[in-house]
Amino acid sequence: MDDRLLxxxxxxxxxxxxxxxxxxxxxxxxxxxxxxxxxxxxxWQTGLWALRLLLASLAVTxxxxxxxxxxxxxxxxxxxxxxFFYACLHLAVYAVFDRSLDLAAVWExxxxxxxxxxxxxxxxxxxxxxxxxxxxxxxxxxxxxxxxHRLVYLAAGLAVLHYLWLVKADLRPPLIYAGIxxxxxxxxxxxxxxxxxxxxxxxx
Amino acid sequence: xxxxxxxxxxxxxxxxxxxPIYRDRRRFLRQAGQFAVAGAAAGWLRTVPAGVTxxxxxxxxxxxxxxxxxxxxxxxxxxxxxNNFYEFGTGKTDPAQYADxxxxxxxxxxxxxxxxxxGTYALEDVLRGLAPEERIYRLRCVEGWSMVxxxxxxxxxxxxxxxxxxxxxxYVAFQTLYDPDQMRGQRRSVLEWPYREGLRMDxxxxxxxxxxxxxxGKPLPNQNGAPLRLVVPxxxxxxxxxxxxxxxxxxxxxxxxxxxxxPREYGFYANVNPQVDHPRWSQSRERxxxxxxxxxxxxxxxxxxxxxxxxxxxxxxxNY
Ligand code: HEM
Numbered sequence: 001m002d003d004r005l006l007x008x009x010x011x012x013x014x015x016x017x018x019x020x021x022x023x024x025x026x027x028x029x030x031x032x033x034x035x036x037x038x039x040x041x042x043x044w045q046t047g048l049w050a051l052r053l054l055l056a057s058l059a060v061t062x063x064x065x066x067x068x069x070x071x072x073x074x075x076x077x078x079x080x081x082x083x084f085f086y087a088c089l090h091l092a093v094y095a096v097f098d099r100s101l102d103l104a105a106v107w108e109x110x111x112x113x114x115x116x117x118x119x120x121x122x123x124x125x126x127x128x129x130x131x132x133x134x135x136x137x138x139x140x141x142x143x144x145x146x147x148x149h150r151l152v153y154l155a156a157g158l159a160v161l162h163y164l165w166l167v168k169a170d171l172r173p174p175l176i177y178a179g180i181x182x183x184x185x186x187x188x189x190x191x192x193x194x195x196x197x198x199x200x201x202x203x204x
Numbered sequence: 205x206x207x208x209x210x211x212x213x214x215x216x217x218x219x220x221x222x223x224p225i226y227r228d229r230r231r232f233l234r235q236a237g238q239f240a241v242a243g244a245a246a247g248w249l250r251t252v253p254a255g256v257t258x259x260x261x262x263x264x265x266x267x268x269x270x271x272x273x274x275x276x277x278x279x280x281x282x283x284x285x286x287n288n289f290y291e292f293g294t295g296k297t298d299p300a301q302y303a304d305x306x307x308x309x310x311x312x313x314x315x316x317x318x319x320x321x322x323g324t325y326a327l328e329d330v331l332r333g334l335a336p337e338e339r340i341y342r343l344r345c346v347e348g349w350s351m352v353x354x355x356x357x358x359x360x361x362x363x364x365x366x367x368x369x370x371x372x373x374x375y376v377a378f379q380t381l382y383d384p385d386q387m388r389g390q391r392r393s394v395l396e397w398p399y400r401e402g403l404r405m406d407x408x409x410x411x412x413x414x415x416x417x418x419x420x421g422k423p424l425p426n427q428n429g430a431p432l433r434l435v436v437p438x439x440x441x442x443x444x445x446x447x448x449x450x451x452x453x454x455x456x457x458x459x460x461x462x463x464x465x466x467p468r469e470y471g472f473y474a475n476v477n478p479q480v481d482h483p484r485w486s487q488s489r490e491r492x493x494x495x496x497x498x499x500x501x502x503x504x505x506x507x508x509x510x511x512x513x514x515x516x517x518x519x520x521x522x523n524y
Contacts, residue, residue: 169294
């Protein structure tokens with residue numbers, strides 16, 4: 001695909017698309033269409049979008065390996081940053097509305113409730129990744145950048161665990177996300193020979 | 205209340221229904237003017253098998269009866285669209301979306317166990333002659349949200365006494381309908397169906413405990429547990445079992461669904477208690493539906509004055 005088209009045409013479109021869930025949530029909040037408990041809706045939706053975009057960012061490399069396309073890699077950083085953006089919104093909704101910004105109560109939750117402990121860990125792992133996503137940071141860190149950014153697997157695993165541990169009875173939704181994560185991780189294993197030959201050398 | 209135009213071969217309601225009920229129904233129909241006009245225009249009129257409004261006069265039942273709170277009511281559309289009723293799905297809006305598949309007329313209730321009058325009774329016979337009243341109660345869900353709901357119901361004690369529980373009856377157990385054809389959530393075993401709940405006899409006989417048949421002045425919407433549901437306002441919402449088809453008096457503590465599923469998280473008592481956290485979340489505060497911020501949760505959901513004495517000497521930390 002043409003480089004300039006990507007940069008000046010598609011990039012803003014993708015940016016707007018990734019912003020769309022947040023915009024719809026805001027509109028829903030203002031119009032009162034988020035249901036009887038809008039705070040819960042905000043909390044659930046921001047958490048789900050953080051997880052979805054995190055998994056989408058993890059789908060980029062396998063997609064590239066399986067198809068040989070090179071262009072998806074251009075969206076990976078944006079997907080990862082938006083995952084972090086939704087995680088920030090998620091944490092903000094929780095801290096402001098659920099805990100009335102009572103930091104002692106937040107800390108108590110983090111220490112005492114395993115599902116919050118792992119959610120907070122996932123968040124803490126995502127923060128340095130977001131902070132080192134600039135071109136400059138990639139250059140400065142050199143090979144250590146790759147090592148650092150492997151933390152994303154751990155963050156995704158913890159996010160799924162966070163979801164698994166918070167549901168009351170119906171494990172199906174979090175198990176679907178767990179299954180997707182498992183597939184994405186499996187696809188990173190070395191390809192069997194016939195595939196490798198067909199697709200040429202794998203990258204990333 | 206459903207009114208259908210009549211299939212010409214079907215007998216008139218007066219031919220198949222005992223006279224007093226039929227007269228009751230006529231009275232209801234007179235009040236329901238708009239339906240009557242529509243029905244008369246169609247030429248024929250038939251009510252479906254008898255329901256709650258055939259035997260109980262909900263419209264002129266006393267409002268704001270004993271124990272009612274004067275806190276602002278939760279909006280009716282919140283009460284009827286934000287429900288935990290896993291029989292219709294685990295999402296909060298699933299019940300409102302799918303519960304219309306439930307047929308509540310006719311309905312029968314089996315009464316069993318330690319009582320003088322066990323049997324299977326038509327809903328009208330369970331309710332006839334009881335006096336419904338409006339009770340405005342707080343409802344606190346174990347998930348940390350709450351509502352204020354104007355229920356219409358009868359004291360559970362009055363209903364249970366009809367079946368003359370014997371001295372062996374120390375507990376009373378309830379079951380929800382099991383019918384995956386009507387209750388699509390039951391097609392997956394998210395919980396162990398049928399849903400079961402139970403109370404100690406003194407809790408069941410307590411004047412705060414009601415069997416609800418309506419809310420906001422009308423018969424219960426299906427998603428809120430039509431036609432018959434328990435309301436025990438000092439306990440977490442999951443104790444207030446919906447769409448009841450079986451009542452059994454027992455000598456020993458009956459098994460209850462959430463307790464069977466996760467005994468460390470949901471106890472048999474399930475009294476609202478801000479000091480005893482659910483293992484996965486705090487119970488000290490709650491979000492009143494319609495508000496953005498949380499407020500403090502009250503011991504026994506604010507009904508301590510009425511019920512604390514039931515639990516004297518009981519360690520509420522262990523009997524959560
Ligand atoms: C300090 C960090 C975090 C806190 C305090 C937190 C807290 C919460 C809370 C309170 C809930 C709602 C639980 C309930 O409904 O009972 C929730 C749900 C959720 N969170 Fe988090 N979370 C954190 C980080 C994350 C992160 C980093 C992700 C994903 C990348 C995430 C994804 C989710 C998901 C998917 C849900 C479930 C949504 C649903 O039920 O539909 N959370 N979180």
